[in-house]
Amino acid sequence: MTEKQKKSEKAFAPEVDERELHKLERTWEEPRGIMGFLMTTNHKTIAKRYIVTAFIFFLLGGMEAALMRLQLSRPGNNLLNPDLYNEIFSTHGTTMMFLFAVPIMEGIGLYFVPLMVGTRNVAFPRMNAFGYFIYLIGGLFLYTGFFLNVGPDAGWFAYVPLSGPEYSPGKRVDIWGQMITFTEIAALVGAVEIITTVFKQRVPGMSLNRIPLFVWTQVVTSFMIIFAMPAVMLASQMLPADRLISTHFFNPAEGGDALLWQHLFWFFGHPEVYIIFIPALGFISSIIATFTRRAVFGYTAMVLSLIATGFIGFGLWVHHMFATPLPQLGQSFFTGASMMISIPSGVQVFCWIATLWSGKIHMKTPLIFVLGFFAIFTIGGLSGVMLASVPLDLQVHDTYFVVAHFHYVLIGGAVFPLFGAIYYWFPKWTGKMLGERAGRWHFWLFFIGFNLTFFPMHWLGLKGMPRRVYTYLPEMGWSYGNLAASIGAGVMALAVLVFLVNVLKSLRVGEVAGDNPWGAETLEWSVSSPPPVYNFFYLPTVNGRNPLWSQMEETPVVVGLSTECREVLVTNILDAEPEHRYELPGPSIWPFLLALAVGETFTVGIFTPWGFPVGAALSTLALFGWFWSKPKSEGVRALEKPKTRSLDEARLSEEGA
């Protein structure tokens, strides 16, 4: 291990010209101060903002969950009135799905994809900054509304007619709809960046069949975002249009269709589950490879399963609508598809088990969280197969059984791997290790608390407790299950507290991590922790799927990229052959201003239609400013190929597998 590491160190630390390094640092330097904060285009800074912001929303959503559990801990409780309870559960679901899960997964992707494919920044770095500000504006908009008693109260999927103009007066649902628009814009922007970065900016040698599994998950997720999000953005504009300017998209009496909402929403909503879950699969693959000291078994099968999941994920949405009067044949089709999706997931789980089986296991906190994922996700998957059948689904539709199921798959499938990923990559982000002992406390408290909270909900659901009720009668016999769930929620809150203390303590007095504390294989571990602003002084080349483990003394690096402008290497899609050098734009205030203009459009637009023309004018101005400021030198230098030392050799050397 150490030997391998030494080799990689040598391979990635050829002679560094002092003056060139200085120039490179100057070139990529981030601007300072408040203006600098608003102008930066560094993918690592922006990704960290995504992660921290999303985690704050996670804590807010968690507090709302705790309030709900407190309210339900005993029958006939008066802590929250029904209206506030509606707002809290809607905001909880909305926060967790739109403001926490998707952005944090994308944030981690935006941080590591450029590092893993070996480039200096994402493609379209200014758009990246724009995406973050749009997301932040959306989140602040929702919570400003929530604290002013204008939080959404029609559930996180806001079915019409309940969320329509007749039954949801006021601005609550409008705020919800526009928040969706904001977060979907941000997600789309991030997806475009990730796809472009992965397809065009990989280091030489990283052909498609050598891309790390983590990067594959991000690519599949990004494609899913691009196909799923437009549906919900359309819906989230049609609903406020119905509510604000009396269109009739969802009014059956005037030729609209109430079920149209459900179709549009779940055509996005079900892929959304996979948009959250697939990046988590990437975390798991990274963690398992590192802590078993071997490459993940069945790379091709894994990648194909990911892509299959991405496709089948779009053929399931109707299983959220089994209680609506859809044709039987259609329902059977979606039952079949829902059961089919467990095949690619199963393939991946078996590949991981094979990896664990044949590897040398280092039982560290990240791996423990991944093992927790196996246990919980399997239970969630089993109740998922149950729910995929129409008759059972009809019985337990909108009961706590469903609540139990999706918390098992979402917390088990995404939050456990996410915590594992945070323990795994925290050293890379901050240069400090997270406490191992506290990590174990965190895991066990979270694991036990989670099961104590959500397992009784299966039973409550079968006993007939409907979801979204603010209280219940003592005669219903649901008291003990609810009390157990509430106690479990307290234990989970304690676990998150342990985690927060661990993070804060490690940031101050944590053990200093080296470049590669876990001895991992992917390229992000070849640079210092935290990585320098330019990522790599020399872009590396790779000769296999596990670059740092197969790195040789003579592995070439890319030279010839300018140190005086923000240049990146553009390579072709299949084989990552160098094509040309491209200059990325630097810091700019215009993305922030454009985000403000778009923010004005959608926030003011729900109070007065003047918001739209004014916003359009402001956006146009901001776009003019954005495109006016060109990079100093020419964008593309196609003629002059970058020089790579013994690149041909690298291309020829076949990987072992």
Place this chain on the structure above:
Amino acid sequence: MREKTRRKGRVDAGKNRRGDAATRGRGEEERSYLVLSPRPRVPVSPRPFLICVIASVLLLSCTRERREFRQAPPGARTETLSQSDLHPGGYIPAVQTKNPAEENAPALSEGKRLYEWYNCSGCHSHGGGGIGPALMDNKWIYGSDPANVYETIVEGRPNGMPSFRGKIPDYQVWEIAGYVRSLSGLVRRDVAPVRDDHMRATEAPAETTPEHPKGTGVPKSAERPQ
């Protein structure tokens, strides 16, 4: 010099992750500090500013969306305009001319529903008028103030408007009154209800316009009092 330590640091990190890495990490931080930021960093964080903005927003309360769950019992009546200046005992009742429901979107939405349920639409249609006068124009026979509308509903008016005293709980009268005023745009736009999920109340298409009997016109008895 710098280059040497850098490379040395890398080898150290490879050899011993625990011990040497610690010293190395700190050293590197200092170095990069020297290189990256020759001028001192201004410790201005946008966070306090952000917190101030959020806090000041939170100080404003919002009653537009409040849902009321416990209302006054039916039978109670608000003193609004009195029909006469004469009062026994010199007692002058408090006069309420502001409609509490008009600032509240759920209340107005409720008013809209009650407008159907108490069959206001039977005479006034969906605001366009029929047996009773239109409510969506700017003509008000008995005044457009909230209190006037309230009195019209509770006390009734000559020529057809019945009295709903004791039949509609007081808070619901206010909700209906608010909705009636919203029909002619007298209520804030962001509070007034929008469309409902039924057929849109529009004028009949041209080809089905009812034709009056020739020569007679509108009978005198069907004209509205002005």
